[in-house]
Amino acid sequence: MLINRIDSIKEHFANLGRQEQLYIVPTLDGIKLLILNLILLIIGLVYANNYVLLFNFILFCLFIGSMYYTHFNLQGLKLASARFNPIHANEKGLISLSFKSSSSLGHHFLGIKINDQHFQLQDKNFTFSFESSQQNTFRVDVPILALKRGTGQLNRICIQTLFPFHLFRAFVYFRPSLYYVIYPQKKDLLLHLEKASLEEKNDDGDDFYLRDFIKGDQLKRVHWKKLAQSNRWYTKNLITPDAAPIIFSFLNDVKTSGRLEDELSSICFAIHKCHSQNVRYGLTLENIQIPPDHSFYHLNRCLKTLAEYEP
């Protein structure tokens, strides 16, 4: 039993270098309690009153005990993976975080802190808890609110806890290197330009257009040539789309008009509309040109281009 315990302590120290550094500082309440301890110590000494001294020591030791408790509430927590589903600006979304824990106590009332210009937490007081269980992996979906379009990499997530007595704040910084995309806000402003495009013909002269392969499609309809070229799966759709392809572009000179965000929002809305109506569409944004197409891949490509667009 003791040897096992010593082994576990050895393991703990061996892992210390590999773990994220855990910080712990007293909160304002903790500092106040410390000052009270000091006052009680002085009173106890001045009046040589042992009850005051004992009361002071009990408070002090509970303070120290709560420090360890807070520390061990975070100890052993590792961020296994993080996932960000693209969302539009001004929309609510989720960041999925998977944690691994080596603590049998569980982790309670963990708060999260994210500093990013593109999105923020929906509820700043959002907390989550993990009960201890045999399964040592936990997933939490953190609700966020996208603030503005853009792409970026979330390099730092702070997980903190005040549990149990709010006397100490323990926190750890995880580095998930999480890539995220926030598309422009969808607004039906009709501020963009829509041009009809010439129908795109296939090289082999067949009358079909390509769409993304959907599970369940017949294998004989897979475009093998395209698969070999691009390593992407396409299904040959023999029915032509109802409408002619549309090319979206800016209505005004976005550099001078100052209405870039509105135009992007307007295009974004139109793209979604076309996608839902099965209309092929493309983009022409100054030097950027995306030929008309209709697929989820194409949708994401266009939206990402809009998210990243800088004049």
Place this chain on the structure above:
Amino acid sequence: MNLDIRKLSLFFVLFDSLLIGSDLPASVLVAAGVIILFSFFIKQKTIRLFFKLIFLISSLFLLKFLFKPLIVTEAGVALVLLLASLKLWELDSENDHFNMFLILALLESCLFLLSPTFLSFFFGVFKIIVFFYFILKIRNYDLSLLSGKRLLFLVAPSLLLSLILFYTFPRFTQGFLNPSNTQLIFSGADSQLNFKKLGPLNLSGKVVFRVYDLEPNKFPIPFLYWRESVLWDYFKDEWRTGYINLKAIPEAVLAPKINYKIKLLKEYNEFLPTLDGTSNLLKNNFDYQYYNEGTFRLKGITRNAVLYDVESNTKTPLTSYTFLMERKGLKLKSSLREKISELILKDKYNLNEVEKLNVAIDFFKNRHFEYTLTPPIYNSVEDFILNGKSGYCSHFAASFAYITRAIGLPSRIVSGYQGGEYNPYDKSVTIRELDSHAWVEVYLKNSGWQKFDPTAIVAPGRIALGAAAYFDRVDPFVNLYYLKLSKSLFKFKAINLVSFYIDSLNSSFGNNILNFDKEKQQQVLESFLPKSISIKWLFVLSLCGSMPLFWFFFNWLSSRKVHKNELRYRKFLKRMKSQGLIKEPFETATLFSKRSSLALPEFKPLIEEETSHYINSFYRQ
């Protein structure tokens, strides 16, 4: 549960006010009450702030007016009480709740200062815990997370550490002199007696001292007189101590000796009580001076309990008699002295001292005084001797000392206690303030200072029954507003036993916690530690050493328990590692078994056995 932190805070503040109220001036309690009352009616934020400021400034002025100087304990306690009342105005945010918690903790400490009993300590700590629980509840904590094992592992090491720190904390001070003793109203036995101020007697059950190792069968408790101070100087209706110039070495106590221990609990006591007769202090840890009037006076005033061993002989009267004592014992500056002397002696002259004493006793008996706890205020001792009808021990002792001095017998008043209460749980005798008593010693050339108790003439029952029983007999009712309830209603055997038990518990708690001073600490630590270890280093060691202990506790609590078969497999992997084979994270047990069997064929049987054991344990039914 509907949580209302305001109601809870109000309850605690009012409750503590009741407990510490008797030690504070009534005006402080009234001020606190007014502050609390106003907090209910003033709702507007700006007006509230204005009134809060007004009350704060007025409170400070009130304290300045009431306490001179301001550093006395009672002033500090009053300030904390007023601050707690003011804090009741603002209890809206979580921050306010925590601040209230801090003030309440301070208020509880004040309670420990003024009423250092184990009940007040435990109840105070309990109140603080309850308040903190409510704060956590309001912060929407799921408190079930803190229950059972988790709470135990938080509280148990904390309590253990707090006790270690408490017992090893170096007591480099015995407390500083507190000027508040000059403002206290003394009750019980006193070192001065002002006749004009002898009003109705307030009986307090507060314990003054406890006596251990006295056998009640051998020494009937009602007949025990506890000597504390001697009042010699009579000037303008006031009797005072006159020990100056009476310093001496204690007289040898003759056999048969009574050995006992006394624990003096009353604060600010100047004199040490001992059994009346000849006494000597044996073991003690404080400085004192013996005076040949038979008193032991502490050098300096202590706030803590004082423990000392005494040997006494109650049969042998004190014999020390000097010229100075004769002068002190006969001193009587009074215009009515001649008149009273004539009244006592009438036409009897050339009497010897025993005859004089008998005349004095007869005179006192013929006055037919009555014993009462509520006598009228007399203008002087002479007024009482000539016109008085009723009084209590102080009246009788002062008047009898006057009478004896008037007829030329040296006498002095002894202030102390009589009787006590036996506690069968810790075999101690408890002497309370209501047992305070005064009697007279008259010097007779052949037999020394003879004890004479004039109260025994007036009310023999007061002496024979003891104070508590006698007062119960004299006044068997308790007045509760307009109701008159018999005291017997509250006297059940079970209640008496419980009160005795609590009393003994309080006593043992006081021995081990409250009175754990420098000497006791030295004794305890030296009993199981080498003398070379200094206490301050022991404290530092326990403080620093307890940190890894805490860490170990929590690490043990939080580490995931590994199955014994998993541990066995880990040992096997460790052994393989020592042979240069490391299992890759993606590698299954079977794959690793195959690889290692090829690399280390001599270990093949072991590898196969350990692998199959591991797989059978976790992957097969």
